Amino acid sequence: MKPSSAHRNLWSRVLVALLLLVGLSSPSFAQNDNTTGEGAAGGPPPGPMFFDEAIGTLPTYWAEEEFVYFPGPAGAVLMALQKGQSFEALVPVQWVKPLFKSASGLGFALVNPAGPGMLRVRIFGAVQLGLDASVMASAKIQTQLRFGLDFMFGHAQVFKNGQAGQPFALLSTAGLVDLGLLPLAQGKLQLHGIGCRAWNPKNQQAKARVMLQNGIVRVLMSYS
Numbered sequence: 423m424k425p426s427s428a429h430r431n432l433w434s435r436v437l438v439a440l441l442l443l444v445g446l447s448s449p450s451f452a453q454n455d456n457t458t459g460e461g462a463a464g465g466p467p468p469g470p471m472f473f474d475e476a477i478g479t480l481p482t483y484w485a486e487e488e489f490v491y492f493p494g495p496a497g498a499v500l501m502a503l504q505k506g507q508s509f510e511a512l513v514p515v516q517w518v519k520p521l522f523k524s525a526s527g528l529g530f531a532l533v534n535p536a537g538p539g540m541l542r543v544r545i546f547g548a549v550q551l552g553l554d555a556s557v558m559a560s561a562k563i564q565t566q567l568r569f570g571l572d573f574m575f576g577h578a579q580v581f582k583n584g585q586a587g588q589p590f591a592l593l594s595t596a597g598l599v600d601l602g603l604l605p606l607a608q609g610k611l612q613l614h615g616i617g618c619r620a621w622n623p624k625n626q627q628a629k630a631r632v633m634l635q636n637g638i639v640r641v642l643m644s645y646s
Contacts, residue, residue, distance in 0.1 A: 473533055475518070477543060478525025478551075484533050500530055503546040505572040507620065507628035509641055511543045511565045512536050517557055518543060523638060524552035544568070551641040555634060558607040565604070567630055569597040569620055576622035583614050592620065601632055607639055 470485035470492065483490065492500045513521055518533075518541055525531065529547015536542035545551065557563070569576065569592050578599055580587045592599075599618050605611045616632040631642045 470532070473531075475533075477518075477522050477531040477533075477545065480525050480527070480529055480531045480545065480547075480549065482531040482533060486534055490532060500546075503529065505570040506546065506626075506645070507573070507630065507643060508568045508570070509545045509549075509551060509565065509630070509643060510568050511553075511563055513541050513543060513563050514561055515539055515541055517561045517563065521554055521557045521561075521563060522551065523554050524550070526550055527643075529643075545643075548644050550643075553603075553607075553639040553641065555607040555637050555639050558604060558639060559609075562604065565601070567599040567601065567618055569599070569628070572624075572626065573597060573620055573622045573628070576620055578618055578620040581615075581617040581619070601630070603632060603639055603641075606632070606634055
């Protein structure tokens with residue numbers, strides 16, 4: 423049974439409140455307080471660092487771990503989002519801010535080091551992104567969709583110009599899907615739209631739609 427619009431609106435308000443709570447409680451460029459010594463004793467590690475250079479209006483965090491521990495009850499929401507769909511970009515440090523012209527919605531961003539002079543930006547949740555096509559093309563920025571633990575043993579299907587490709591197992595691709603955004607930004611693909619739909623054994627679905635409009639690559643991510 424699909425949730426009613428009232429339930430979805432309630433969930434949206436709760437998620438916004440939790441995102442604000444976690445973001446406001448995280449110190450800027452400093453680890454969360456861990457005076458109990460949990461990390462050293464083998465317990466949960468300290469929380470991530472809040473990143474001043476926010477990605478659009480999304481709460482943005484710096485963390486070097488693959489899966490980030492967010493402390494407290496509110497942090498459980500963000501940890502759950504990490505198990506779903508995310509948009510990932512490998513970007514030279516100086517191009518991160520110029521690339522993301524906009525980013526908004528119910529979600530958050532994680533920024534990680536990705537080698538000398540490179541950062542990996544991962545964006546989780548139901549979000550809308552606007553990427554500068556000229557920056558993406560000139561810096562040869564690589565992007566992909568990543569599906570976490572919630573979609574293990576699930577399937578995905580890519581759409582191009584409204585035509586559906588063959589479904590494939592996410593397990594066989596390690597949960598990664600390349601939508602071809604770089605050749606789209608470079609003008610090598612003449613497509614009206616690209617999309618991906620994924621679903622897992624629990625019948626949860628994640629969708630991503632991509633389109634090029636007036637020099638901006640727009641990525642729209644949603645769940646149902």
